[in-house]
Amino acid sequence: MKGIVFTELLEMIEEKFGYELVDHLLQDSSLQSGGIYTAIGTYDHAEMVTLVTNLSKQTKVPVPELLRAYGQYMFTAFTRSYRPFVDRADSAFSLLSSVQQYIHVEVRKLYPDAELPHFTIDQPAENHLRMHYTSERKLADFAHGLIEGCLATFGETATITKTILVEDGSQVLFDIVKE
Ligand code: HEM
Structure with missing residues (x-):
């Protein structure tokens, strides 16, 4: 998926839950990209699923709602x-x-x-x-x-x-x- 999908996702997480959680998620998710996204780059769609699934575990908000x-x-x-x-x-x-x-x-x-x-x-x-x-x-x-x-x-x-x-x-x- 395009980088904008990831940069905006991380921005939303930071806005709603704070930077600590973003930091924690990126460290926890062992992503191929290392959690470094540029708006025009292309990254594996599975990384978005991993990030949202881990966010759901951390926040107890169900994946569909997130x-x-x-x-x-x-x-x-x-x-x-x-x-x-x-x-x-x-x-x-x-x-x-x-x-x-x-x-x-x-x-x-x-x-x-x-x-x-x-x-x-x-x-x-x-x-x-x-x-x-x-x-x-x-x-x-x-x-x-x-x-x-x-x-x-x-x-x-x-x-x-x-x-x-x-x-x-x-x-x-x-x-x-x-x-
Ligand atoms: C100005 C309006 C819009 C722009 C510029 C736009 C652009 C994009 C971009 C750049 C992606 C990411 C593609 C990728 O990561 O490879 C995307 C994905 C997607 N877009 Fe749009 N989009 C727009 C409006 C909409 C609307 C209104 C809907 C829903 C009704 C929609 C549904 C989706 C969905 C569901 C995806 C995720 C990919 C998938 O489900 O396979 N988009 N769009």
């Missing part, structure tokens, strides 16, 4: 680092609808080795967006947080219903219904 909080945090980071993608959209639904066909396409141009999920997206009603997530990395909880972060950025509220389509978590459906 991934979701991390998704929310990451979206805010995207609004800084990838501002033009956000400015192009005038609502949460317009941004979310463009993730597969536009945003991640542009991300792939910037980083040909990016590991991106696949989304099938449709809008059955004006207030209802459906996002079908597929990824071998099984990061639907992270996606959940990104969707929440996107809604919050546009000052919108919606009910997000998550349906697990494949038991291992590689396919998940999100029904996002605006109030």
Whole structure:
């Protein structure tokens, strides 16, 4: 995964739990990278899983909850680092609808080795967006947080219903219904 995924994760841990814990986690996790990440580097996806799993052990916060909080945090980071993608959209639904066909396409141009999920997206009603997530990395909880972060950025509220389509978590459906 790209370094930004790791640098933002460590920043969130520091903000929420303090630097001591970051230090402890990096020492404890015996990571191949040594815990040194640059924004444009590429690192093993397993390191993120290791960091979040160890963080969960330390904090007693369940892994899915941590991934979701991390998704929310990451979206805010995207609004800084990838501002033009956000400015192009005038609502949460317009941004979310463009993730597969536009945003991640542009991300792939910037980083040909990016590991991106696949989304099938449709809008059955004006207030209802459906996002079908597929990824071998099984990061639907992270996606959940990104969707929440996107809604919050546009000052919108919606009910997000998550349906697990494949038991291992590689396919998940999100029904996002605006109030
Ligand atoms: C400005 C908006 C966005 C930008 C710039 C962006 C960019 C990226 C980048 C750089 C990665 C990391 C790729 C890698 O590590 O190799 C990523 C991964 C991911 N993105 Fe996006 N993204 C955006 C919005 C979204 C939204 C709104 C969603 C969810 C609805 C989403 C879902 C994901 C997921 C779940 C991953 C993790 C990889 C996986 O599950 O296989 N992204 N994205």
